[in-house]
Amino acid sequence: MIIKTNKDEFLDYLHDAANIRGDSEQLYIPETGTELSQLIRKLYADKTAFTISAKRTGLVGSAVPQGSVLISTEKLNRIKKIDIAEKTISVEAGVLVADIQTALFAEGFFYAPDPTEENSSIGGNIATNASGAKSFKYGATRNHVLELEIILPDGEELHLKRGMCVAEGYKLRLTTSSGQNRNLILPEYPLPYVKNTAGYYVKKNMDAIDLFIGSEGTLGVITAAKLKIIPIAYxxxxxxxxxxxxxxxxxxxxxxxxxxxxxxxxxxxxxxxxxxxxxxxxxxxxxxxxxxxxxxxxxxxxxxxxxxxxxxxxxxxxxxxxxxxxxxxxxxxxxxxxxxxxxxxxxxxxxxxxxxxVNEYIAKNNFRKIGTDVAVETKDFRKFYFKIKEMTRQTGLDFVTYGHFGDSHIHLNMLPKNEREFEVARANYDAICRLAIKYNGTVSAEHGIGKTKRHLLLGMFGLPNLKKMALLKMSFDPHLLLNPGNIIPPEIFESLS
Ligand SMILES: Cc1cc2nc3c(=O)[nH]c(=O)nc-3n(C[C@H](O)[C@H](O)[C@H](O)COP(=O)(O)OP(=O)(O)OC[C@H]3O[C@@H](n4cnc5c(N)ncnc54)[C@H](O)[C@@H]3O)c2cc1C
The missing domain is CATH 3.30.70.2190 (Alpha-Beta Plaits)
Incomplete structure (x- = not known):
């Protein structure tokens, strides 16, 4: 395992692609799943908080530490097997999506939900339930994950196969590789009827594997996955x-x-x-x-x-x-x-x-990216889109809009030129997200909540449901050691203690 304690050697690990910045005194780079599992057991025993860092192409600060130690998955980068008959690929979590596509292309296959940023890792994609242009037809990452190998915050290991561990109503029993049983009562709250990755995904009779997909690395660390692959068309x-x-x-x-x-x-x-x-x-x-x-x-x-x-x-x-x-x-x-x-x-x-x-402009000018990831129902899309464009026009800011409009999913990016404009952009961004919530949409269709959108999650789900999410997190991680600060505002945990 590589360990770095001189911060100057890992400055690149202290920010993400949206230029959200953090701090850490120590970086661990395990070279095998076993090293990673031993490390997590030790950190848990020492009650040391840790943040999982993959390729840091995330845009919401979720891989950026706020003082915790860092664990990079970059060396878990082996493609283990391509099974043509089964139409699957088995990979370690740190493998890049680009490398998956290259390996599959040689076999006449592709992996469908590739995000625009192919330099992201599959572990990061699963943790954020990433989607890409092809998700219009094939759906987000969730639809393509068949198996996951996971290390829980206390170091216990889980191997989940889709269809093999399903909740009875809202009761879910997980059995770890060492035979420990974890009995959970899943929370009940409504999810929006749009492309969404905000908040924990919970449903009646759900598959346990889906709880971890899109959980932004807060419930367990993914070490490996088996994914569906699709033959390339004529x-x-x-x-x-x-x-x-x-x-x-x-x-x-x-x-x-x-x-x-x-x-x-x-x-x-x-x-x-x-x-x-x-x-x-x-x-x-x-x-x-x-x-x-x-x-x-x-x-x-x-x-x-x-x-x-x-x-x-x-x-x-x-x-x-x-x-x-x-x-x-x-x-x-x-x-x-x-x-x-x-x-x-x-x-x-x-x-x-x-x-x-856009990201380059933001980093060069030392701002933080202010770009929406909102989605609304198709029936409301036009009205919503014109409204948020008009709101932004009225601010006088420069902005560019693009996105996955087939899924009514909009990336409206504001380009502030100075601090004053940055504050205007932030206020407008929050107003757009509030409007998406009013339309029963989501504040995040694919990037996640991370650390920068937590206040918006409160607006989207309400305090009682956020408390339920916090209790779910604590049932896996009672000391809040894994990926602290992601998804749930810290004051929600404080209100529970
Ligand atoms: C130019 C650009 C375009 C983009 N386009 C898209 C797009 O089209 N669609 C889209 O969905 N996103 C897009 N993104 C955002 C980003 O690429 C995705 O969020 C991606 O999934 C992050 O992967 P990563 O490897 O960089 O993860 P990181 O940014 O390093 O981490 C993201 C989160 O995943 C967690 N994590 C990472 N690996 C693991 C693991 N093994 N186990 C548990 N948790 C883990 C981290 O702790 C963190 O919470 C884009 C980003 C950029 C810069």
Missing amino acids: HNFSAVLFFPKEEDGLEFIKKAVEKTAVSRENNDPRGINPRAIEYFDSNALKYASGDYPNIPSGLGCAVWIEQELSAEDEDILLSEWYSLFLKFKVDVDKIWVATDRTEEKKIAAFRHSLPAR
């Missing part, structure tokens, strides 16, 4: 469409989402059924044009779609899409189309360049 149709008017782009998305629902309901392979529907507003396109001068000028917005095609259905599907393009006034001469994996990766890189550029 062809992927990937295209960026440019719209002279924003209204047409939004109408196009609405129609594509409606058509997708029909195709899915009828299980129709010849119907429109994209795996991705991503959106970029005119500000975002102007912002990106520094890196991409080939973006046409004077646009209302752009939409990136991806659809898998089979040899039999390719022609009919392409003509379906083409008629939709014409109907919504897409400038067909200017479409960016990917015809192979290299081109597909270029479009994905374009999508990645936007948040990357």
